[in-house]
Amino acid sequence: MRLATWNVNSLKMRLPRLVPWLADKQPDVLLLQETKLADAAIPTAEIKEAGYEVATHGDGRWNGVAILSRIGIEDVVRGFAAEPGFPDPETRAISATCGGLRVWSVYVPNGREPDSPHYAYKLSWLAALRDALAADLAMGQPVVVAGDFNVAPTDADVWDPKAFAGSTHVTAPEREALARILAAGFTDVVPTPMKGPHPFTYWDYRAGMFHQNMGMRIDLVYASAGVTVRSAYIDREARKGKGPSDHAPVVVELT
């Protein structure tokens, strides 16, 4: 199975790039984040024409996640048990079974600043996600959870650790929240960067950050035991050219 995850920063704006990307890369399952579309506005015709079924969880302006699959989508769950909100739950998680694999597409809250209530929300959301994933694992099925975690797991996952002093995405509590998810029964699938030494998946639009490779690895793929990972890479070509997302897709070959 070929599985990919991609924060597209508006599915509406990215559709002209997504459709040829699907034809080129041929993923069996694609996990999307930041679709920024209500479910009723999802371009299902174009997605179906490309050969995929789609399950979505979106509310329109912000957030929004989706699963595209050409190997079936069963048992779709939008959100998860005891999912924290701000104050109400947002559209940040969707899971389904595709080809016998339980897959989750997640868009973790940004957190904004460490002293922000959004940061506390981020930590509580990650803690609740851990519990929901543990419940899925307890059912004995292989699970892959992937998406925009908005946390760089190590200092090697940001272009300059010094530049992130006092910022979110690199704090110890955020990294501990990731560690607790891993401890529930997952392995961090670190993808191969196709250029340079750093497996960055995100580069800010501003200040020529992409061209200077000043990026971050915040789009993560966590695979449970029972999932054999053969290879994984970052499609940085998708970050180039006119009208890209600020995130690159991560593509993983499984079992």
Added chain:
DNA sequence: ATGTCGTGGACGCCACGA
């Protein structure tokens, strides 16, 4: 790094989020 995007509401700009 703070140099750009995308969104929606009221508009050819602004406020917000990232």
